[in-house]
Amino acid sequence: MRVTTAFKHLLRLPGVNVRGVVFEKDRVIVTVALRRRRLVCPLCDHSTRARYDSSDVDSRWRHLDLGAWRLEIRARLRRLSCPTHGVRVEGVPFARHRSEFTRDFEDLVAWLAAKTDKSAIEWMLRIAWRTVGAIVQRVVADELDPERLDQLFAIGIDEVSWRKQHNYLTLVSNHRSGKVVWGAEGKDTNACDGFFTELGKERSARLSTVSMDMGKAFLKSVRKEDHAPQATICIDPFHVVALATKALDDVRRAGWNDMRTLGDKAAKKFKDARWSLMKNPDNLTDKQAVTLRRLKRRGGDLWRAYRLKESCRAIFSGDLDPDEVEELLDRLISQAQRSRLEPFVKLAKTLRDNRDGILAAIRLGINNGRAEGLNNVVRLIARRAYGFHSAEPAIALVMLCCGPITLRLPYEGLL
Numbered sequence: 001m002r003v004t005t006a007f008k009h010l011l012r013l014p015g016v017n018v019r020g021v022v023f024e025k026d027r028v029i030v031t032v033a034l035r036r037r038r039l040v041c042p043l044c045d046h047s048t049r050a051r052y053d054s055s056d057v058d059s060r061w062r063h064l065d066l067g068a069w070r071l072e073i074r075a076r077l078r079r080l081s082c083p084t085h086g087v088r089v090e091g092v093p094f095a096r097h098r099s100e101f102t103r104d105f106e107d108l109v110a111w112l113a114a115k116t117d118k119s120a121i122e123w124m125l126r127i128a129w130r131t132v133g134a135i136v137q138r139v140v141a142d143e144l145d146p147e148r149l150d151q152l153f154a155i156g157i158d159e160v161s162w163r164k165q166h167n168y169l170t171l172v173s174n175h176r177s178g179k180v181v182w183g184a185e186g187k188d189t190n191a192c193d194g195f196f197t198e199l200g201k202e203r204s205a206r207l208s209t210v211s212m213d214m215g216k217a218f219l220k221s222v223r224k225e226d227h228a229p230q231a232t233i234c235i236d237p238f239h240v241v242a243l244a245t246k247a248l249d250d251v252r253r254a255g256w257n258d259m260r261t262l263g264d265k266a267a268k269k270f271k272d273a274r275w276s277l278m279k280n281p282d283n284l285t286d287k288q289a290v291t292l293r294r295l296k297r298r299g300g301d302l303w304r305a306y307r308l309k310e311s312c313r314a315i316f317s318g319d320l321d322p323d324e325v326e327e328l329l330d331r332l333i334s335q336a337q338r339s340r341l342e343p344f345v346k347l348a349k350t351l352r353d354n355r356d357g358i359l360a361a362i363r364l365g366i367n368n369g370r371a372e373g374l375n376n377v378v379r380l381i382a383r384r385a386y387g388f389h390s391a392e393p394a395i396a397l398v399m400l401c402c403g404p405i406t407l408r409l410p411y412e413g414l415l
Contacts, residue, residue: 034092154366180403182195
């Protein structure tokens with residue numbers, strides 16, 4: 001068997017013939033030629049027999065490594081004039097447009113990016129992390145389900161921090177599939193508007209339920225006339241409990257500062273108070289349980305705040321029917337309003353303003369729980385994306401891991 005024939009079977013590149021193989025010190029260079037006679041635009045389906053000019057373009061791509069050697073594919077390509085995209089170098093069936101890597105190589109990089117950290121990819125494949133980001137963007141643009149926005153009826157909108165200094169991503173998830181279907185940089189109304197612009201008026205009119213937190217930015221966008229004013233807003237109970245916990249922590253911090261004015265000895269007695277108050281009673285350690293009993297004996301504002309927080313958590317434990325939740329929520333709002341604890345007075349106002357959305361989430365059984373679960377995955381992904389200096393590669397990595405996309409290793413077709 002000739003070496004060119006052997007490499008043709010070895011590489012499994014569609015639509016090409018191997019013309020030559022050269023072994024160098026650190027790489028193997030394989031020269032190929034396209035079998036087809038027609039020229040195909042790399043950006044659309046337009047094809048033609050007419051060349052734009054008689055000059056050829058020398059192109060090269062990196063393929064999967066051959067042992068310790070880098071494997072490089074080279075070819076001379078023609079140029080064509082596309083009525084839509086103008087003059088272009090013809091596309092090849094084994095690589096994406098404007099890529100210096102074959103599809104097999106990029107699919108391997110994308111699979112690894114979804115499974116492991118950036119250092120492992122850099123060392124294993126000998127490429128830079130920025131290159132990984134560019135590859136992930138191309139794979140997601142090519143492989144992401146183009147119909148992911150067609151059957152949206154119940155969605156969750158949430159923001160997640162992806163870098164320090166208040167850099168956020170707005171993510172939209174499909175409650176039915178549990179997948180992230182859209183993402184953009186920012187967490188304001190404009191970021192959410194971008195989703196509805198891409199969704200379009202017709203598909204937006206099909207939305208029946210939108211779950212979100214109690215921020216005003218997303219609500220303002222959803223309620224716009226051409227967006228989804230008909231949708232029922234569901235306020236995630238998780239965020240309600242989180243706000244009550246934050247209010248308790250504010251009261252605890254004020255009490256701690258007051259105790260420190262009495263001396264360090266008095267303050268040290270309640271050194272473990274924060275975790276004793278924040279954790280669920282069933283999860284307390286023995287030491288934290290002792291601290292909590294001390295706080296109960298002491299009473300005062302801190303213990304009243306703790307009881308309000310626990311009342312809030314009990315309401316949304318999932319064991320009550322919607323009518324009971326409505327009654328207990330109104331009672332909680334009244335108690336918080338009369339507590340004379342500023343953080344809980346503020347909480348009462350927030351709960352009153354969002355009461356309908358909270359009860360709708362309980363009644364319909366729709367909340368941002370799935371979106372919050374995805375956010376935990378997204379935060380892990382964001383830690384891998386610290387080397388990215390723009391939001392686009394980070395969003396692409398999120399879609400790669402959490403979106404409607406199927407990743408396949410290059411050799412899966414042989415199994």
